[in-house]
Every structure is written in structure tokens, then in C-alpha cells.
Amino acid sequence: MSSSTFFGLDIATRGLYSAQRGLTTVNHNVDNINTPGYSRQVLEQRAARPILMANGTGMLGTGSEIVGVRRIRDEYLDVKFRSEVQHLGEWEVKQTLLEELQVMYNEPSDSGFNTVLNEFYNTLQQLSTDPSSPANRAALKEKAVMLTKYFNSVAVHFEYLQNDINEIIYAKVQEINSLADQIAKLNQAIYSYEITGNVANDLRDQRGHIVDKLARLINIEAYEVSYGKLPNGRDDMRFVITVSGKPLVDHNNVSHLAVTQREEKLNEEDIPNLYEIHWADGNKLVVRSGELKGYLDVRDGNDGLNGSPDFRGIPYYQRKMNEFVRTFALTFNEGLIHNSDGTLEKVYGHVDGYRLYSEGDTEPAGIRFFTMFDEYGNPMSSDVFALAGGPDPDNPDYDAMYRQITAKNFSISLEILENPTNNICISDRAGEVGNIEILRSLIDMRHNPYMFNEGSPEDYIKTIISCMGVDGQLAMHYLENQTVITQQIDNRRESVSGVSVNEEMGNLVRYQHAYKAAAKMIQTYSEILDILVNRLGV
Amino acid sequence: MRITNNMLIDNMLSNLSRNLNRVSKYQNQLSTGKKISLPSDDPIIASRALKLRTDVAEIQQFRRNVNDAVSWMEITETTLAQIGDVMQRVRELTVDAANGTKTPDDLAKIKAEIEQLKTQMTHLANTTYSGRYIFSGFKTDKPLMDEDGNFLIDISNSEQIFYEIGIGDDIDINVTGNDLFHGGSSAGTAGTKSRMIETFDKLIAALESGDGEAIGDMLSDIDTEIENILRVRSAVGARMNRLELTANRLDDDNINFTKLMSKNEDVDIAEAIMHLMNEMNVYNASLSVGAKVIQPTLVDFLT
Numbered sequence: 021m022s023s024s025t026f027f028g029l030d031i032a033t034r035g036l037y038s039a040q041r042g043l044t045t046v047n048h049n050v051d052n053i054n055t056p057g058y059s060r061q062v063l064e065q066r067a068a069r070p071i072l073m074a075n076g077t078g079m080l081g082t083g084s085e086i087v088g089v090r091r092i093r094d095e096y097l098d099v100k101f102r103s104e105v106q107h108l109g110e111w112e113v114k115q116t117l118l119e120e121l122q123v124m125y126n127e128p129s130d131s132g133f134n135t136v137l138n139e140f141y142n143t144l145q146q147l148s149t150d151p152s153s154p155a156n157r158a159a160l161k162e163k164a165v166m167l168t169k170y171f172n173s174v175a176v177h178f179e180y181l182q183n184d185i186n187e188i189i190y191a192k193v194q195e196i197n198s199l200a201d202q203i204a205k206l207n208q209a210i211y212s213y214e215i216t217g218n219v220a221n222d223l224r225d226q227r228g229h230i231v232d233k234l235a236r237l238i239n240i241e242a243y244e245v246s247y248g249k250l251p252n253g254r255d256d257m258r259f260v261i262t263v264s265g266k267p268l269v270d271h272n273n274v275s276h277l278a279v280t281q282r283e284e285k286l287n288e289e290d291i292p293n294l295y296e297i298h299w300a301d302g303n304k305l306v307v308r309s310g311e312l313k314g315y316l317d318v319r320d321g322n323d324g325l326n327g328s329p330d331f332r333g334i335p336y337y338q339r340k341m342n343e344f345v346r347t348f349a350l351t352f353n354e355g356l357i358h359n360s361d362g363t364l365e366k367v368y369g370h371v372d373g374y375r376l377y378s379e380g381d382t383e384p385a386g387i388r389f390f391t392m393f394d395e396y397g398n399p400m401s402s403d404v405f406a407l408a409g410g411p412d413p414d415n416p417d418y419d420a421m422y423r424q425i426t427a428k429n430f431s432i433s434l435e436i437l438e439n440p441t442n443n444i445c446i447s448d449r450a451g452e453v454g455n456i457e458i459l460r461s462l463i464d465m466r467h468n469p470y471m472f473n474e475g476s477p478e479d480y481i482k483t484i485i486s487c488m489g490v491d492g493q494l495a496m497h498y499l500e501n502q503t504v505i506t507q508q509i510d511n512r513r514e515s516v517s518g519v520s521v522n523e524e525m526g527n528l529v530r531y532q533h534a535y536k537a538a539a540k541m542i543q544t545y546s547e548i549l550d551i552l553v554n555r556l557g558v
Numbered sequence: 559m560r561i562t563n564n565m566l567i568d569n570m571l572s573n574l575s576r577n578l579n580r581v582s583k584y585q586n587q588l589s590t591g592k593k594i595s596l597p598s599d600d601p602i603i604a605s606r607a608l609k610l611r612t613d614v615a616e617i618q619q620f621r622r623n624v625n626d627a628v629s630w631m632e633i634t635e636t637t638l639a640q641i642g643d644v645m646q647r648v649r650e651l652t653v654d655a656a657n658g659t660k661t662p663d664d665l666a667k668i669k670a671e672i673e674q675l676k677t678q679m680t681h682l683a684n685t686t687y688s689g690r691y692i693f694s695g696f697k698t699d700k701p702l703m704d705e706d707g708n709f710l711i712d713i714s715n716s717e718q719i720f721y722e723i724g725i726g727d728d729i730d731i732n733v734t735g736n737d738l739f740h741g742g743s744s745a746g747t748a749g750t751k752s753r754m755i756e757t758f759d760k761l762i763a764a765l766e767s768g769d770g771e772a773i774g775d776m777l778s779d780i781d782t783e784i785e786n787i788l789r790v791r792s793a794v795g796a797r798m799n800r801l802e803l804t805a806n807r808l809d810d811d812n813i814n815f816t817k818l819m820s821k822n823e824d825v826d827i828a829e830a831i832m833h834l835m836n837e838m839n840v841y842n843a844s845l846s847v848g849a850k851v852i853q854p855t856l857v858d859f860l861t
């Protein structure tokens with residue numbers, strides 16, 4: 021029987037080191053309780069390689085050794101989290117923006133579109149009971165101005181919002197690029213560290229946290245691929261992030277995203293020079309989910325028209341309002357209305373009326389009530405407006421004429437603005453101040469259910485508001501669902517990887533005892549050696 | 559399942575946030591008095607609210623139109639009564655003059671009064687309401703006839719003024735000069751004499767001639783005019799009745815639709831307060847329980 025003199029001390033020292041390492045791990049965990057993305061670390065300890073005793077009395081234990089520090093993380097939960105948080109980001113953005121859109125319309129309220137249209141028609145009725153009164157005519161002009169200004173204001177607000185979203189998209193793209201850069205750097209650091217065979221616990225946590233942030237912004241898939249075998253026999257694992265199939269981050273290479281301003285508008289209702297996102301190397305980018313998709317859908321969505329996103333975003337509502345003012349102006353001015361089989365029917369319109377003081381006139385004044393602002397911001401007169409209808413004044417191209425009007429430039433005509441008393445034409449014969457035949461036709465238009473596909477003017481607006489309301493409610497529900505789902509996954513991640521103070525305190529006590537015991541062993545061996553050295557051989 | 563302190567805190571915070579959201583919703587309802595503030599809160603309520611507001615606004619406007627129509631027709635009725643009285647007086651005088659016992663002097667006096675009544679009639683034909691001639695059809699700025707009873711304007715039944723008193727429901731509120739003064743004909747041209755005044759002229763000529771029989775013959779013409787006036791009066795009366803019925807119906811509709819509108823979008827205060835108190839209780843409970851649960855850990859107990 022032989023063993024080294026200091027064998028026992030050796031074992032005890034190992035025990036001391038193990039306990040010390042354990043305490044350090046506990047310390048590290050407790051310090052990082054509130055670090056976002058942190059996964060708890062546990063000591064991996066095992067009994068050291070025993071020595072085979074030559075005389076057949078078994079194996080001699082040699083104490084404990086630390087194999088490593090393991091990071092407790094369920095990679096599957098990370099994958100699940102990233103696939104759900106992108107939808108959370110998308111619907112969160114959409115819900116917020118749809119709420120803003122609804123606030124701009126301000127319905128139902130006492131100052132929204134419904135009220136403005138009601139008051140306009142009420143004033144028309146008021147005019148019918150005293151058609152020659154200058155007060156009533158002035159009141160009609162004011163209500164008409166209110167009507168047109170409502171549309172101008174909503175259209176301008178939509179444009180502002182579209183511009184704001186555009187700027188946000190630019191910022192988000194920069195954020196994505198920046199996060200991708202950070203991930204690439206971490207990839208390099210982790211790779212160099214792990215090539216020695218260790219696991220870079222804290223660096224991986226950091227990387228995971230950044231990837232989570234990125235997953236909220238855009239639809240990514242993140243995984244480690246093996247590029248073959250390293251000389252030491254282990255797999256050469258590299259971390260790749262792809263967006264819609266194309267790699268954003270490939271180990272330490274980054275393909276950035278870039279923005280360029282569109283030369284051609286995607287939708288004619290857009291403001292000019294909106295940003296188009298693509299890969300920096302020129303390839304087309306497909307954004308499927310994430311906050312970026314939310315912003316893009318609201319900014320560009322025209323219900324799938326002309327290749328725009330299949331979402332009812334700002335261009336859709338601009339288009340609807342443009343359609344409304346165009347048809348409303350066409351019918352009110354020219355008296356052209358769709359009837360039940362879809363053809364255009366001619367009834368009395370404002371253009372067929374005679375002025376108030378029209379004694380001796382042989383033909384109607386031909387004044388259009390609604391026109392538009394010209395490029396200087398002044399209301400156009402009926403004649404200038406009609407120039408767009410082509411060279412033949414008897415057979416104008418109404419489509420081309422009224423396409424000029426948008427919700428933003430919708431206005432009453434110059435004639436009505438300058439002289440409402442004389443130029444509001446509601447009589448169908450010259451010189452009759454009490455004649456209201458044209459006016460009756462104009463009032464009847466309110467209830468004509470064939471004016472629009474959706475029905476009368478009020479039905480049209482109701483359809484738009486309902487659409488927006490339902491879309492908003494849908495977004496809210498999706499958001500609630502996604503929040504719950506994401507939270508539940510996050511909970512599970514926390515359950516697996518989170519630091520529990522109680523657990524760490526337990527471990528603290530455990531390692532403390534182990535340390536004390538190891539220290540006691542050292543003390544005992546020291547006494548033994550003392551006897552051996554000092555007492556035996558003097 | 560392994561639970562960590564952070565999980566407890568995170569869950570407590572998210573539940574508190576959800577509770578507070580509900581509290582906020584009811585508080586909003588109470589302070590605005592409306593069930594919804596955005597269409598997305600309840601698109602159906604929003605859509606119905608828009609429709610009902612339009613309905614109420616329309617009903618109120620129709621009521622105003624009815625009021626205006628009633629004012630106009632009241633003036634018309636009063637004037638028609640006066641026209642009827644004038645015609646009656648003419649008939650009395652004619653009967654008196656036709657009995658053959660009158661001296662030329664008496665006949666001259668009667669003729670003078672008939673001439674005055676003729677002038678009064680032409681003035682009545684040019685009655686105005688709020689500055690507009692009520693018998694002139696669409697040409698409300700021009701008088702109907704001159705002092706001699708000649709039409710100053712073309713007037714016909716196509717110049718009836720219609721007021722809207724309901725959806726697809728309108729009523730003509732005026733009497734056209736040709737109907738009343740031209741014996742129920744459908745038109746009268748400018749420059750021609752109205753038949754009623756022509757009757758006056760014929761009567762005056764008969765009085766001048768002193769021929770009792772000729773004067774007596776005028777009675778049938780005068781009776782024809784009186785019958786015409788009565789016909790017009792009863793038509794106006796019928797229309798006034800219709801207006802009154804419509805006014806009552808509109809008043810009822812106003813109340814009903816306003817009630818519907820309120821039921822649709824206004825919040826029941828008592829119910830909302832109860833919900834709010836309920837949610838506040840839940841919120842308070844979750845606050846106090848949360849505070850108790852998240853604090854103690856093993857650290858407090860290890861010495």
C-alpha cells in the first residue's frame with residue numbers, strides 16, 4: 021500500500037475549489053437576477069478519475085472536479101418565442117395606428133362627418149322654405165365650406181401620418197441593421213471562445229437577447245448550422261439569421277437592409293418619395309411579419325390594389341374619400357346619377373340652374389357648386405375646372421374632369437365663394453326667385469341608394485367607419501391573443517432559465533457547508549502531517 | 559412547474575395592467591356618458607349611432623319645414639277669408655242694386671263702393687308673407703296683378719312650391735293666382751285680365767248702365783266666383799289638416815328616435831358605476847395580494 025503523502029490534502033483542496041466555484045456561480049446568478057435575457061448557470065461537478073489500486077482493493081477516489089458551468093436554456097422555447105413575438109410586434113403597431121386613424125375621423129361625435137353632412141342637407145332644406153333670402157344662401161355657402169374643409173382636414177392628417185410612418189420605417193431599418201451588426205460581432209466572439217471547447221454562456225445570453233429584439237421587428241429565423249468538423253473533432257457551428265430565406269447575418273458577415281425613395285408612387289393616393297426597403301445588394305426584400313410589416317401595411321395598404329399590401333391602410337381610406345367627393349361633386353354639380361341598372365341617369369344638377377337674378381337669361385348659368393383648389397390654393401371657377409373635360413363643351417369627359425378632385429383639394433367653386441346670393445342656382449327657369457325645382461332634385465340625391473355601390477352618401481360614410489371599426493377591433497383581439505401567447509412562452513422560458521432566489525440561497529448554504537467541511541478536512545490532514553513530520557522523525 | 563420570483567412579479571404586473579385597463583374603460587364610459595369612444599370599441603353601435611343621428615337630424619329639420627309651411631298657409635287662409643268676405647259684400651250690393659227700386663244716385667253710390675272693393679281685391683291678390691307675394695307662384699318677388707286686375711306675370715299650376723315634410727313626402731304650400739283669380743284655370747298669361755276682376759268690371763259697367771236686369775244677370779257670375787273661392791279654401795283647409803297630422807307624427811318620431819339613439823349609445827350610469835366599483839375592488843385586491851406575495855424570500859430567513 022502506497023499513496024502519496026499529500027494525497028489527502030490534494031483531495032481536500034479539490035473539494036475547496038469545487039465549493040468555491042460553486043459559490044462563485046451562486047454569486048453570479050444572484051447578481052444577474054434582473055439582467056434581461058440571462059439564463060441561470062449551474063455547476064457541473066463530478067467525481068474525479070479514480071486510481072486503480074494494484075492489489076485489487078478497488079478504486080481509490082480522488083475527489084471532485086468541475087466539468088464546466090452549464091447554462092440552463094431550452095432552445096426550443098426560444099424558437100417558439102421568436103415565431104410568436106413577430107406577430108405581437110405586427111399587431112401592436114397596427115392596433116395603435118388604426119386607433120389614430122379612427123381618432124382622425126372623429127366618429128361618432130357631434131363634429132364628425134355625419135354631423136357636417138346632416139347640417140349641409142338641413143341648410144338645403146332651410147333654403148327650400150325661403151329661397152330668395154340672402155341669409156339662407158350665405159348659410160348654405162358656409163355649410164358647404166364646412167363640408168369641404170372637413171375632407172381637406174382629414175386628408176391632410178392622413179398625409180402627415182403617412183409621412184410620420186415613413187420616417188419610422190427608416191429608423192426601424194437602421195435599428196435592424198444595427199442589431200444585425202451587434203449579433204455578427206457576438207458571433208465572432210462566441211466562435212473564438214468556443215473553439216477552445218468551452219461554452220460562452222454569458223455571450224450567448226447577450227446574443228439571444230438581441231435576437232429576441234430583432235424578432236419583434238421583422239420576421240427572422242435564427243439557427244446554428246454545422247459547417248463541417250473542426251480539427252478537434254467537434255462540429256463547426258455557426259450562427260445564421262435569415263429573413264424570408266435570405267441571410268441577414270451569416271456568422272460574422274452582415275447583409276444590411278437599405279432604403280431608397282420611390283420614384284413612382286405605389287398608390288396614386290400616396291405622398292411622393294416614400295421609402296422602399298430592399299437588401300443593400302439590390303435584391304427584393306419580402307417582409308412577412310414583425311413591426312416593420314405593421315408599418316408597411318398601414319403606410320402602403322390599399323386592399324391589394326395594384327400590388328399594394330392586402331390591408332386597409334392609409335391609401336385605402338384616402339382612395340375611399342376621394343371616390344366619395346368625386347361622385348358627390350359629379351352628382352351635385354351635373355345631376356348625373358347611377359340608377360338601379362348601373363347606367364348614368366341625368367336629373368337636375370346645379371349646373372342646370374338659373375341664378376337668383378336671371379331676368380332675361382336664355383340659358384342656365386352652368387355654375388358648378390363644387391370644384392377644387394388650384395395650385396395656388398384658390399378655388400377654381402366652373403369654366404377653368406371644366407377645361408379638363410376636353411375640348412368639346414357639349415360632350416365633356418366627366419371622368420377626366422372629376423378625377424382632378426381629391427379630398428385634399430375639394431372646395432366650393434369661385435362663383436359660389438364670391439357671390440353666394442346670386443350664384444347659388446336652384447331655379448329651373450329664368451327670373452323666378454321662388455323656383456326651387458333644381459333644389460328639390462339636389463335634396464332628393466341624399467336618399468338615392470344607387471349613388472354609390474354602398475348606397476346613399478350617408479351609407480357610404482357609414483361603410484367606411486364600420487370597416488375601420490371592425491379592422492380596429494380585429495387588431496385589438498389579435499393583439500390581446502398574441503400578448504397572452506407570447507407572455508405564456510416567456511413565462512415558460514423564465515421558469516426554465518430564470519434565477520430563483522430561494523434556490524440560490526439553498527445552493528449557497530450547500531456550498532458553504534461543503535467549503536466548511538473541506539476546510540475541516542484540510543485542518544485534519546494538517547494535524548496528521550504535523551504528527552507525521554514533526555513528531556515521528558526527530 | 560418551477561417558479562421564480564421574477565415570474566411572480568412579471569405576472570403580477572401584467573395582471574395589474576389588465577385590471578387597470580378595465581377600470582380605465584369604465585371610468586371613460588362614466589366621464590363621457592357614452593358606451594364607446596372609438597368605432598373599434600363596438601362597430602355595430604357606432605354604425606347604428608351614425609344612422610340614428612341622421613334620422614333625428616332629418617326629423618327635426620322636417621318639423622321646421624312643417625312650421626314654415628304652416629305659417630305660409632295661415633296667411634293664405636286669412637287672406638282667402640278676407641277675399642271671401644269681399645265677394646260676399648259684392649253679392650249683397652248686387653242683390654240690393656238689382657231690385658229695380660234704386661235711383662241713379664243710389665246706383666252711383668253702390669258703384670263707388672264696388673270700385674273700392676275692386677281695388678281692395680287687387681291689393682289682396684298681392685298679399686305678401688315675409689316679403690314674398692304668396693299668389694305669384696315661383697315669382698315671389700313680383701306682384702300678381704296691377705290696379706286694373708291684369709296679370710303682371712305669367713302664372714300657372716306648374717309653379718306650385720313644394721316643401722319636404724318627410725322622406726319622399728312633400729306638400730304644396732301655395733295657391734297660384736290662376737287657380738284663385740282666373741276661375742280654376744291652369745294658367746294665366748301676363749297682360750290678360752283675371753276673370754274675377756273682369757266680373758267686377760262687368761258689374762261696374764252694368765251699374766253704370768242702370769239696367770236692373772243686367773245687374774241681376776251678374777249674380778250668377780258672382781256666385782261662380784264665390785264657389786271657386788270656397789273650393790280653394792277647402793283645399794287649403796285640407797292641406798292644413800294634413801300638416802297638423804304630420805307635425806304630430808314628427809313630434810312623436812322625434813321622441814322615439816331620440817330615445818333609440820340614447821338607448822344605443824348612452825351608458826347606463828348606475829350599471830357603469832357598479833362595474834367600475836367591481837373592477838376597482840378586483841384591482842385593489844390584486845394590489846394587496848401581489849404586495850404580500852412578492853416580498854419574502856429565503857434571504858429574509860437565513861441568519
